[in-house]
Structures are given as C-alpha cells and as structure tokens.
Amino acid sequence: MNILEIKNLSVEYKTPSSTVEAVKNVSFGIKKGETFVIAGRSGSGKSTLASALMDLTGIDGGKIKSGGIFYGGKDLLKMPFEEKRVLKGSKISMIFQDPQSYLNPVIKAGKQIEESFTIHNPKASEEEIKKRVKEVLKKVKLDDVERIFNAYPHQLSGGQKQRILIAMAIMNNPEILIADEPTTGLDASIQKQILDLIEELKNTLGLTLIMITHNMRIARKYSNTMAVMHNGEIVEAGNTEEIFKNPQHEYTKLLIGG
Amino acid sequence: MFQYLIKRLLYSIPIIIGITVITFAVMYFTPGKPTDAMTDFNTNITAESKERLYKLYGLDKPVYEQYWNWLKRVAVLDFGSSFKDGRSASEKIIERLPATILLNVLSIILMIIVAVPAGIYSAVRKYSLADRILTVIVFICFSAPVFWVALMLMIAFGLWLGWFPISGIVSFDFNELSFFGKTRDLANHLVLPVIVSTLGSFAVLSRYIRSGMLDVLKQDYIKTAYSKGLSERQVIFNHALKNALLPLITIIGLSIPGLIGGSFIIETVFSYPGMGRLGFDAIMARDYPVIMGIGVISAFLTLLGNIIADISYAAADPRIRYR
Numbered sequence: 001m002n003i004l005e006i007k008n009l010s011v012e013y014k015t016p017s018s019t020v021e022a023v024k025n026v027s028f029g030i031k032k033g034e035t036f037v038i039a040g041r042s043g044s045g046k047s048t049l050a051s052a053l054m055d056l057t058g059i060d061g062g063k064i065k066s067g068g069i070f071y072g073g074k075d076l077l078k079m080p081f082e083e084k085r086v087l088k089g090s091k092i093s094m095i096f097q098d099p100q101s102y103l104n105p106v107i108k109a110g111k112q113i114e115e116s117f118t119i120h121n122p123k124a125s126e127e128e129i130k131k132r133v134k135e136v137l138k139k140v141k142l143d144d145v146e147r148i149f150n151a152y153p154h155q156l157s158g159g160q161k162q163r164i165l166i167a168m169a170i171m172n173n174p175e176i177l178i179a180d181e182p183t184t185g186l187d188a189s190i191q192k193q194i195l196d197l198i199e200e201l202k203n204t205l206g207l208t209l210i211m212i213t214h215n216m217r218i219a220r221k222y223s224n225t226m227a228v229m230h231n232g233e234i235v236e237a238g239n240t241e242e243i244f245k246n247p248q249h250e251y252t253k254l255l256i257g258g
Numbered sequence: 259m260f261q262y263l264i265k266r267l268l269y270s271i272p273i274i275i276g277i278t279v280i281t282f283a284v285m286y287f288t289p290g291k292p293t294d295a296m297t298d299f300n301t302n303i304t305a306e307s308k309e310r311l312y313k314l315y316g317l318d319k320p321v322y323e324q325y326w327n328w329l330k331r332v333a334v335l336d337f338g339s340s341f342k343d344g345r346s347a348s349e350k351i352i353e354r355l356p357a358t359i360l361l362n363v364l365s366i367i368l369m370i371i372v373a374v375p376a377g378i379y380s381a382v383r384k385y386s387l388a389d390r391i392l393t394v395i396v397f398i399c400f401s402a403p404v405f406w407v408a409l410m411l412m413i414a415f416g417l418w419l420g421w422f423p424i425s426g427i428v429s430f431d432f433n434e435l436s437f438f439g440k441t442r443d444l445a446n447h448l449v450l451p452v453i454v455s456t457l458g459s460f461a462v463l464s465r466y467i468r469s470g471m472l473d474v475l476k477q478d479y480i481k482t483a484y485s486k487g488l489s490e491r492q493v494i495f496n497h498a499l500k501n502a503l504l505p506l507i508t509i510i511g512l513s514i515p516g517l518i519g520g521s522f523i524i525e526t527v528f529s530y531p532g533m534g535r536l537g538f539d540a541i542m543a544r545d546y547p548v549i550m551g552i553g554v555i556s557a558f559l560t561l562l563g564n565i566i567a568d569i570s571y572a573a574a575d576p577r578i579r580y581r
Contacts (some may be wrong), residue, residue, distance in 0.1 A: 054485050059476065082489075089487030100476040105577055106500050115496075152576040168486060204367050 002029035003208050004053070004176060009067035011045075011052050013060070020050040022062065030177075030225075035202060035209040037240065039255065040229035046212045047097075049229070053210070054094045055084055071176075081193045090120045093169035093196075094178040098185035099161035103153035109164055110149030113137070116171040132171070132243040139204075140167045142196060150178040163197070170201060177202070180212045183232040195222060215254055220244055228252045263569070267562055270561040274554065278332075281553040282325050286548060288463060290342040291317060292544040315341060328550060337548035337554075340540075347547040350536065351555065357427055358518060358525070358532035364448060365455040373460045374506070377467025381502075391425065392464070400461035408454045408527040415450060422449045425529035451528045455521055463509050471502040483496025504575055515560040 010021040022045045030036045040046045051057050055076065057064055069076040071092070076084060096102045105111060110133075117132050118124060124132075137145050140163040153161060162182065169177060179198060181192035199222055202209045213219055219226055220240060227237035228251065236249040247253045293311045312318045316327060331338060337347040376396075380389045416424035423429065427447050428440075435443055474480065475498055483497040518533060525534035534550065540548035574580045 051481075054481075056481050056484060059481055059484065085487050085489055087487075088485055096478065096481065098478070102482045104479040104483070104497050104501075106575060107497070115488075119487050119492070154577050165482065168482070256393045 003032040004030040005070040007068045010065040034224040037223035037226040044229040045232035055103045090172040093174040116168040150164035178210045277557040347551040373463035376404040377464040381471030382469040396461045399457040467503045474498045474501045511563045514563030
C-alpha cells in the first residue's frame with residue numbers, strides 16, 4: 001500500500017524570457033515505512049520535486065503544471081489550502097538543506113520550536129507545550145536546552161540548527177518526513193550524526209522517509225528504494241541494492257561510477 | 259554598545275563644524291547683506307551710516323573672523339540676536355518648535371498608518387490590480403511637486419468645497435473658542451498641511467516596505483514557516499513582517515531632522531508658523547544668526563537621527579551588534 005502516490009507531475013518555472021520545465025511528467029509511489037531516496041545531481045529537479053510535495057513551489061516562483069500528489073486517497077494539489085495546511089507539519093513534514101537560512105533570524109529559537117506544536121494544538125496549555133517540546137528536544141539529542149531556547153539562530157551552530165529544524169518537523173509525530181539534502185552546509189563530522197539521527201527517528205517513530213541527495217553513498221546506506229532523476233525526469237527507479245548492482249540507465253551508471 | 263555611542267557622538271563634532279563652515283560660507287557669499295533692507299532700499303542713507311551699520315553687525319570684518327566670532331559664541335550656546343528684530347535667535351527658534359513638531363509627528367504617524375499596510379498588501383498581492391493601482395498612486399505622489407499639490411488641494415478643498423482653511427494654524431477668533439472648539443479649529447487647519455507633507459514620504463516608505471516584504475517572502479525561513487502548517491496570514495504577520503519592517507527604522511530616523519527642521523516649502527505655502535517658515539524668512543532677510551541657528555540645530559538632529567536609527571536597528575535585529 002503506497003502512502004504517497006505521485007502521478008504525472010510536471011513543475012515549471014517561468015521567467016520573462018523562457019519557461020523551464022524542472023520536473024517532467026514524473027510518476028512514482030512511496031510505500032509506508034520505507035526510506036525512499038531521490039538521487040541526482042544539482043539541477044536535476046529533485047529539490048523542485050520535494051518542494052512540490054510540500055506545496056512550496058509558489059514561493060520560488062514555480063508553478064505545478066499538471067499531475068497529482070495522492071495522500072490518503074486525496075489529491076493534495078486539488079485540496080483547498082486550509083485542508084492542506086492542517087496536514088503540513090502534522091502529517092507531512094520537511095527539513096531542508098543548509099539549516100543556516102531556514103530559521104527566522106529575528107525570532108528566538110525556542111519560540112520557533114514551540115510554534116510547530118501550538119499551530120496544530122491551539123488549545124494546548126503552557127505545561128503541555130513545555131512537556132512536548134522537552135520530549136522532542138530530547139529525541140533530537142539537543143543538550144544545553146536552556147541556552148538554545150533563548151538564543152537567536154545566529155548564535156547557534158549549524159548542527160544545532162539542523163537538530164532544531166528536525167525537532168520542529170517531528171513535533172507532531174508525522175507520517176512522512178521529507179529531507180531535502182539534510183547534510184548540505186554542515187561540517188563533515190556532523191553530517192553522519194545528523195543522518196544517523198534521522199535514521200534513528202525514522203525507526204523509532206515509524207516514519208516514511210523521503211530523502212533527496214546527490215550523494216550515492218548516502219543513498220545506498222540509508223534507502224530501501226530509490227529513484228534517479230536527470231533533467232527533470234526519473235530515469236530509473238526501484239530497489240536500491242538492485243540498482244547499485246545492476247544499473248540500467250547510462251546516467252545511473254555515471255552517478256554510481258563517480 | 260556604550261563605547262560605540264560615545265565614538266559616534268565624538269565623530270559627529272567635526273561633521274557639525276564642517277556643516278557650519280559650509281553654511282556660513284554659502285550664506286556669506288550669497289548676494290545681499292542683512293543690512294540691505296535698511297540701506298539699499300532707503301534713499302536717505304549716507305555712506306557713513308552704512309559703514310556704521312556694517313560695523314554694528316560685525317560685517318566689516320573678514321569672513322573667517324566673522325565665523326570665528328560666531329563659533330566662539332555658539333560654544334557657550336549663544337546663537338546671537340536676530341538682525342531683523344533684535345530678539346534672541348534661540349528664543350525665536352524655540353517658539354516655532356511646537357507647531358513644526360505637531361505637524362511632523364502627525365504626518366509621520368499618518369505615513370506609517372497608510373504606507374505600511376499599502377506596502378505589505380502590494381507585496382503579498384504582487385501584480386494584482388490593487389498593486390498596480392497603488393504603484394500608479396505612489397508614482398504620482400512621488401513625482402508631483404509638493405508646492406503644486408499644496409496649491410491644488412487649497413483650491414479644491416479650501417476654495418471650491420470650503421471644507422478646510424488654507425493657511426495658518428488657528429483662526430483669528432481662536433482665543434474665544436471653547437476647548438473643544440479650539441481642538442477642532444486646530445485640527446481643521448492641520449488637515450491639508452499634514453496630507454501634503456505625508457505624500458512624498460508615503461510614496462518612499464510604501465515602496466521600501468513592498469520591496470522589503472517581497473525580498474523576505476522569498477527567504478528560506480518562509481518555506482520553513484509554511485511547511486510548519488502556518489496560514490499565509492500567520493507567515494506574513496509572525497515571520498515576515500518584523501524582517502520587512504527593518505527599513506522603517508532608517509526612514510523614521512531620517513525623518514527626525516524634518517520633524518524639527520520643518521519643511522520650507524510646505525510651511526511657506528500654507529503660511530504655517532513653524533521652523534521651516536522661520537528659516538525661509540530668515541534666508542530672505544539674510545538674517546545670519548537665525549539661519550545659522552537653524553542650520554546647527556538641523557545638522558545636530560540629522561546626526562542624532564542617524565545614531566538613533568543605527569541603535570534601534572541593533573535592538574530590532576539580533577544579528578547586528580556594534581563595536
């Protein structure tokens with residue numbers, strides 16, 4: 001049973017002089033509980049695809065041209081904004097590449113973390129909020145919580161910021177977590193910690209994980225199923241191990257080789 | 259922070275002195291002398307008494323000596339006496355302050371109330387019909403000459419419709435009115451000057467807010483906010499607005515000098531008894547002490563406004579810390 005089904009999805013970016021189709025007629029399904037990697041080089045459309053799943057296409061000036069994203073039998077693209085909004089951050093969450101810029105610079109970290117909870121639990125009491133936030137911060141292994149809570153993002157390290165973003169994403173026990181290059185912009189020593197943390201959370205929380213990466217070693221180590229994207233199209237998809245053992249498409253061979 | 263403040267204040271001293279040198283020089287080399295009204299326009303004057311007058315006002319000395327004498331007096335906060343009526347220059351300036359502050363505080367408040375929502379709306383509904391209409395209005399406000407707009411409004415609302423008085427700050431019978439009547443009379447006189455002095459700054463500020471907001475709405479943390487499940491309203495008001503309003507601090511800081519220096523054009527067109535009008539009259543009469551007094555105060559306030567803006571910036575944006 002697929003938890004998420006993408007059908008014939010096309011996303012385009014229009015500039016005054018040209019139209020770029022960043023995602024071309026892409027279809028695939030994601031099984032509940034698996035780790036699904038979308039691999040490809042930069043410019044392949046993989047991040048555009050991830051943004052589309054989270055309904056963020058419009059912010060970058062893009063537009064979903066056609067297709068459907070089915071979750072629980074309903075097409076997210078045809079859903080009214082309000083219905084979709086309730087799903088975001090509670091059922092489907094996302095973490096991003098380069099945590100530096102994904103936290104609001106003028107709001108204290110603690111307030112941003114709490115917001116993830118209060119937005120979906122508007123009637124929660126002070127104590128409930130505190131309790132849940134504490135629980136989640138423990139899950140993402142953030143210590144020095146007191147200081148971090150009262151700090152502005154620029155006073156935190158990249159690893160701390162990414163942990164905060166992960167904490168915000170898992171705040172409401174989502175079913176699906178989309179991780180868009182979650183280790184880009186982090187020190188090499190922290191990259192593994194973050195990936196292991198995501199892997200651990202996936203197992204303990206029973207998440208379905210969609211991970212975007214250009215790193216084939218990460219893809220092989222962490223995923224069950226993968227799709228290889230090239231020029232906005234999925235050129236090959238299937239069981240990760242099989243693809244690595246027996247790549248069919250030239251581009252896949254190139255990625256694995258390099 | 260405290261050290262930074264001291265440093266900034268010390269840096270201001272040479273700047274203020276520089277400004278006074280330039281003002282003094284421009285004033286001195288402008289054709290016409292303060293004594294002209296009494297001498298050149300007076301057919302009975304003798305060359306002798308003309309000399310005496312020059313001597314009386316210290317105009318016979320070379321320019322650098324005149325400046326030096328002025329600076330010595332200002333150092334002990336003595337701005338001298340007006341050449342026109344012999345009253346102390348600082349007294350003349352202080353008496354005009356309340357009217358100008360009243361006019362400009364009102365117009366800054368009006369500017370913020372109108373420009374901030376207009377700018378935000380324009381950004382959030384970019385390229386919508388409302389955005390386009392606002393853009394046209396802003397360009398008209400920005401490019402129409404203030405004195406012309408003032409005259410047009412005076413004709414329309416003052417003469418044709420007769421809604422508002424077109425000059426001064428109160429009516430002749432002001433003192434006989436009740437408290438309520440006084441307030442009403444004052445408010446009526448203020449409507450047109452406040453509107454006219456708001457137009458230009460409204461245009462600038464609303465554009466700043468619009469472009470600031472557009473820039474912020476493209477930032478990565480806005481994506482985080484949306485993916486948390488926030489509504490557009492919450493994203494705009496809780497996450498984008500504070501970042502987008504940072505330029506507002508600069509604009510308000512920059513309008514502090516105008517707050518007290520007043521506007522020469524608006525106050526003159528509306529015969530409004532403020533600092534701008536005083537400055538205009540002083541320049542026309544070559545009333546050196548008053549011109550210089552206004553110059554020093556305006557320069558001081560401009561620099562003070564800049565410092566206040568910088569400090570408020572640090573308070574509003576946690577990323578900025580001054581050394």
